[in-house]
Amino acid sequence: MSKEAIYHPLFIFLLIALSFMLLVCLIRAVKGPRVADRLMAVNMMGTMVMVMISVLALLLKEGYLVDICLIYAMISFLSVVVISKVYIGIYEEQHHKQEKEEGGYADERS
Secondary structure, three states: OOOOHHHHHHHHHHHHHHHHHHHHHHHHHOOOOOOOHHHHHHHHHHHHHHHHHHHHHHHHHHOOOHHHHHHHHHHHHHHHHHHHHHHHHHHHHHHHHHHHHHHHHHHHHH
């Protein structure tokens, strides 16, 4: 029995298992409940897609898929950084707005 005959069902099983886990992460990204949970789920989805591309590269014996995986890793990293910056900006804006409302209310009571 050759290596290919042994590894082929294993690769298929890995792709099916990763697809299921990807679906679970997608549900967590949609449901939340917090933005940090959503951000972590999106990051995990990116990582799992990279693993799936790597497994496909081994299964199909196509080297260019590894290059695509590296490009996807850079894009995934940048998207998480941008989403984090946007979330931090929104959080700080809401925090300052809340402080102004509480400060203004305290001044009116005195």
